[in-house]
Amino acid sequence: MRSKRYAGSLKSAALYIMLFAFLFPFLLVMMNSFKKTQYFVENPLALPTSFNLDNYLNAYENMNFLKSFMNSLLITVVAVLLILLFASMTGYLFVRFKWKVNGVLFFLMLASMTLPFQVLMIPLVMLYGNMGLLNMKSTLLFMYMGFGIPFGVFTFHGFIKGIPYELEESAFIEGSSRLRTFFQIIVPLLRPVMMTLIVLDVLWIWNDYLLPSLVLLSPEHKTLPLSTYSFFSSYSVDYGPLMAGLVMTVIPVLVLYLLLQNHIIKGVTQGALK
Amino acid sequence: MNKKMVWRNSGTFLLFAGPSTFAFAAVVLVPFLVGVYLTFTNWDVRTGDGTLIGLANYTEVMKDQAFWTQLWFTIKYVFCTVLLSNVVAFFIAFALTSGLKGEKWLRTGFFTPNLIGGIVLGYLWQMLFSQVLPYLGQTYGWSWFETSWLTDTDTAFWALVIATAWQLAGYLMIIYIAGFSGVPNDVLEAASIDGASRSAMIRKIVLPLSVSAVVICIFISLSRSFLTYDINLSLTKGGPFNSTELASYHIVQKAFLSNQYGIGQAEAIVLFAVVALIALTQSYLLKRMEVES
Numbered sequence: 001m002r003s004k005r006y007a008g009s010l011k012s013a014a015l016y017i018m019l020f021a022f023l024f025p026f027l028l029v030m031m032n033s034f035k036k037t038q039y040f041v042e043n044p045l046a047l048p049t050s051f052n053l054d055n056y057l058n059a060y061e062n063m064n065f066l067k068s069f070m071n072s073l074l075i076t077v078v079a080v081l082l083i084l085l086f087a088s089m090t091g092y093l094f095v096r097f098k099w100k101v102n103g104v105l106f107f108l109m110l111a112s113m114t115l116p117f118q119v120l121m122i123p124l125v126m127l128y129g130n131m132g133l134l135n136m137k138s139t140l141l142f143m144y145m146g147f148g149i150p151f152g153v154f155t156f157h158g159f160i161k162g163i164p165y166e167l168e169e170s171a172f173i174e175g176s177s178r179l180r181t182f183f184q185i186i187v188p189l190l191r192p193v194m195m196t197l198i199v200l201d202v203l204w205i206w207n208d209y210l211l212p213s214l215v216l217l218s219p220e221h222k223t224l225p226l227s228t229y230s231f232f233s234s235y236s237v238d239y240g241p242l243m244a245g246l247v248m249t250v251i252p253v254l255v256l257y258l259l260l261q262n263h264i265i266k267g268v269t270q271g272a273l274k
Numbered sequence: 275m276n277k278k279m280v281w282r283n284s285g286t287f288l289l290f291a292g293p294s295t296f297a298f299a300a301v302v303l304v305p306f307l308v309g310v311y312l313t314f315t316n317w318d319v320r321t322g323d324g325t326l327i328g329l330a331n332y333t334e335v336m337k338d339q340a341f342w343t344q345l346w347f348t349i350k351y352v353f354c355t356v357l358l359s360n361v362v363a364f365f366i367a368f369a370l371t372s373g374l375k376g377e378k379w380l381r382t383g384f385f386t387p388n389l390i391g392g393i394v395l396g397y398l399w400q401m402l403f404s405q406v407l408p409y410l411g412q413t414y415g416w417s418w419f420e421t422s423w424l425t426d427t428d429t430a431f432w433a434l435v436i437a438t439a440w441q442l443a444g445y446l447m448i449i450y451i452a453g454f455s456g457v458p459n460d461v462l463e464a465a466s467i468d469g470a471s472r473s474a475m476i477r478k479i480v481l482p483l484s485v486s487a488v489v490i491c492i493f494i495s496l497s498r499s500f501l502t503y504d505i506n507l508s509l510t511k512g513g514p515f516n517s518t519e520l521a522s523y524h525i526v527q528k529a530f531l532s533n534q535y536g537i538g539q540a541e542a543i544v545l546f547a548v549v550a551l552i553a554l555t556q557s558y559l560l561k562r563m564e565v566e567s
Contacts (some may be wrong), residue, residue: 090294
């Protein structure tokens with residue numbers, strides 16, 4: 001028994017060492033973000049001698065950090081809300097009404113989930129470019145909604161199937177409308193699936209690069225991944241500010257992760273197993 | 275069904291599914307159909323029109339030597355990434371389901387790379403490969419690292435594989451952990467009492483009982499790495515000399531930089547067909563090995 005416990009803690013220690021190595025790239029960037037580029041090039045492993053924030057100020061300004069951060073935040077929040085609202089309503093409709101249209105649409109949505117973005121991006125740019133709708137945040141939001149709807153509907157559909165109809169029946173007898181019943185009785189029950197979808201959609205939209213790079217062309221619309229890219233393209237050898245830029249981009253998500261880690265891990269597990 | 279009912283039902287449909295259907299149709303369905311049509315035209319972005327040219331784009335694709343070289347490069351990259359990320363994820367997950375203290379924290383830690391997007395991830399590793407590792411190589415005389423891995427095609431290939439697998443492994447680990455919870459503990463204990471070795475237990479008990487997790491993980495890692503774009507852009511930018519351009523990167527360049535929309539789209543469809551074929555074949559082959567516990 002004792003030897004077993006001993007082996008257990010040895011294994012734990014080995015795993016912690018592995019984790020340390022696994023996360024070492026983060027640590028290294030964080031460490032060097034406080035150093036002048038010159039000191040980083042001389043010895044990237046040395047600890048910073050002072051807590052110098054120059055790199056951060058530089059990156060904050062040249063990345064247009066606040067603006068891009070707000071753009072990313074706005075786009076992510078609104079897009080996720082749109083997906084949650086409309087996907088839940090549609091999922092509900094598909095469960096409660098077995099009309100032929102619903103069946104066909106549901107099938108099309110499921111089938112579309114196998115399509116990679118690469119098959120759609122060229123016609124998307126062509127169509128929306130022709131209509132003069134590119135370079136607008138609202139177009140990007142609409143596109144995120146379109147891309148997010150199928151998986152959202154699929155997820156809500158699976159969950160709402162398990163909600164007994166009797167729950168709604170009494171509300172109908174009392175004369176409540178379909179819409180009101182949905183919001184008052186069904187929506188409160190959807191919290192666990194909503195959490196799953198929020199986690200998956202936030203990670204996707206916050207970090208997405210290719211779609212916004214094709215849709216948002218002018219600098220004032222840039223999201224964080226876009227401004228990270230242009231910052232790196234124009235500052236290619238001044239490593240100090242670049243690393244500070246990386247840290248600033250990663251920190252908000254990291255903080256959120258530490259606060260919500262259980263929800264996030266659960267959300268990802270559920271999303272992957274579907 | 276009387277007329278009033280039809281009106282009412284249409285109203286309900288429009289209210290509950292109208293916006294979703296509109297967005298889905300306008301963003302996924304119509305672009306998909308237009309995309310297929312596009313491959314049969316010589317559409318030009320500058321003039322804004324094009325005519326039907328039959329299969330000419332597809333013959334162009336057949337002749338596009340660069341596309342096939344890059345598709346082959348992509349297939350090698352996918353193979354190595356899938357193998358590396360799944361092996362690492364499998365063993366971490368196995369170690370993290372044996373009832374150790376602090377498993378939750380370790381799991382959280384190994385998942386962390388998945389919070390950051392491909393662009394940031396690529397730059398993170400670019401620093402490592404172009405600055406930190408060469409520093410180590412030169413200081414300690416490790417010839418492997420003396421020059422930046424990103425300046426040579428073969429090593430840049432491995433840089434791409436490592437950076438991608440680093441992120442994927444944490445994600446797959448989560449799925450493997452969920453899969454292993456289906457392996458009954460008493461079976462493992464009985465095997466260990468009977469004197470089975472670790473590797474025998476993994477081969478004879480854990481693997482066969484978690485085939486479905488393996489299928490999901492290989493499916494996910496295959497389709498994700500086949501479509502890698504961001505990491506490619508930020509880590510190697512296709513270099514040195516366009517030798518590390520993955521298929522997605524090539525398609526983006528073809529369409530949006532060379533303005534060859536029709537050919538680019540035809541290549542996207544070929545890529546999709548290749549991914550679908552490989553992903554479905556592996557699911558089919560592996561699923562036959564499944565056993566019930």
